[in-house]
Amino acid sequence: MPTPPEQPTPPTVDRLAERLTAYAVLAHDLxxxxxxxxxxxxxxxHYRTVDAALAVFATGAARAAYDDVLADPTRAAAQHALRKNLTALLHQNLERQRQLAAAVTEADRHIWIDYHLGADYTAQPPPLSPRTPGTRPRPGTGAVQVVIPFRDRAGGIRTRNLLACLRALADQEGGPGHRVTVVETDDEPRTREALDGLVDRYVFARKDGLFNKAWAVNVGVMETTREASRKTVSEHAYVCVLDADILVDRHFVARNTARLREGGHGTHLPFRWSLSLDAPSTLRAIGLRNDGGAADVPPSVLRGLLLREPPGGCVWLRTDVFHAVGGFDERYEGWGGEDDDVVARLAAAAPLRRYDDTLLHLDHPRPAMTRADGRPFNAHIEMGSWTSGHGYGDLGKFTSAAT
Known part of the structure; x- marks a missing residue:
């Protein structure tokens, strides 16, 4: 995956052609x-600057391929043709090669969305294979509690993604025991039956209106804590807050638990770039990981957009640090802000690290990112002002308020 280095070095000709092609996509794909x-x-x-330079430079076959990319920025064949023709053209003009390399190197330092196209990617549907049933996570309390907040009122793609996420969590090797809690927050429990045998604990948190991820996560941690207290068993040492659209590899739990045990930090995000897959890549990744039994999914078969250092998706932390900051800020509702807020508070409470794993984000319809009048959902909240003194994880919070 392309990661802008702190001190970029000029790309090779083939790499420069690849990056120029990526910028054409980034500038024109809606x-x-x-x-x-x-x-x-x-x-x-930065996209516009590089793309404008590319538009001037591309001539002949490269120009025709560039126009094809602009006509359909999702078509891999057009991108491969542009890259091939740009490579030939760059070899013919060393001065323009130097100028374009400088422009790309500078832009790469600043962009927050990048593009990935694997060499073996195809938009064709993956071949069908017999579905192998997932296995339930190991019994027992375990060291890790994985909490997944969830809502899917359409009953379709998001539920498909959740099931893929859970099957991947059931297929883990080499790690400590882990338990999976799904918290569905809605006006009715829509997915309880579909999750049977794939989760250790299902919690229905009744709430209509805007989705509140922060509250759902807090409920998941606190309900499991209360259950452990009733059973007089030890609390989980670590919490993994995982979005329902993340597909993990087979050593996900073992690798990240070891990092917390050995790293001396309180929180980590195991990725620098989150790869948001397109629809064909999503189907292929699910097929390989869940149905094909692969330990992971090779990037060479995937296409998608890379988000640089997003604050959410997957956060690992010590349970004591979670409670020290009072969990997530439950005032955040709708899209945006809760992940930035909690990561900032966690970083202030104990050292926070990032690692360089690939995070696979499965395709789904985008939620509304602003209110109907265009205002951000949570602009009124003072970031970092939530503390453990607010109280958190009350399962009856919204039902109590309604009565």
Whole structure:
């Protein structure tokens, strides 16, 4: 995955052609501004600068391929053709090669959304294979509590993603015991039956209106803590807050638990770039990981947009640090802000680290990112002002308020 280095070095000719092709996609694919408006705002000028230079440089066959990319920025064949023709053209003009390399190197330092196209990617549906049933996570209390907040009122793609996430969590090797809690927050329990045998604990947290991820996570941690107290068993040492659309590899639990045990830090995010897969890549990744029994999914078969250092998706932390900061700020509702807030408070409470794993984000419809009048959902909240004194994880919080 492309990661902007602290001190960039000039790319090779083939790599330069690849990056120029990526910038053509980033500047013209409508999925780019749609995936993260704030990241797009930080990056757009850099996309436009490189793309404008590319438009001037591309001539002959390269120009025809460039126009094909602009006509359909999702078509892999057009991108491969552009890359091939740009490589030939760059070899013919060393001065323009130097100028374009400098432009790309500078832009790479600043962009927050990047592009990945694997060499073996295809938009064709993956071949069907017999579905192998997932296995239930190991019994017992375990060292790790995985908490997944969830809502799917459409009963479709998001539920598919959750089931893929859970099957991948059931297929783990080499780690300590882990237990999986799904917290569904809605006006009725829609997915309880579909999760039978795939979770250790299902919690229905009744709440209508805007989705409140922060409250759902807190409920998941606190309900499991209360259960452990009733059974007089030890509390989990570590918490993994995992979005329902993340597909993990087979050693996910073992690798990240070892990091917390040995690293001397309180929180970590195991990735620097989150790869948001397109629809064909999502189906292929689920097929390989769940149905094909692969330990992980090779990036070479995937296509998607890379988000640089997003605050959420997957957060690992010590349970004591979670309680020290009072969990997530439950005032956040709708899209945006709760992950930035909790990561900032966790970093202030104990050392926070990032690692370089690949995080696979499965495709699904984008939620509304602003209110109907265009205002951000949570602009009124003072970031970092939540503390453990607010009280957190009350399962009856919203039902009590309604009565």
């Amino acid at each position: 999925a780019v501004p749609a995936i993260a408006a704030d990241y797009w705002a930080k990056s757009e000028d």
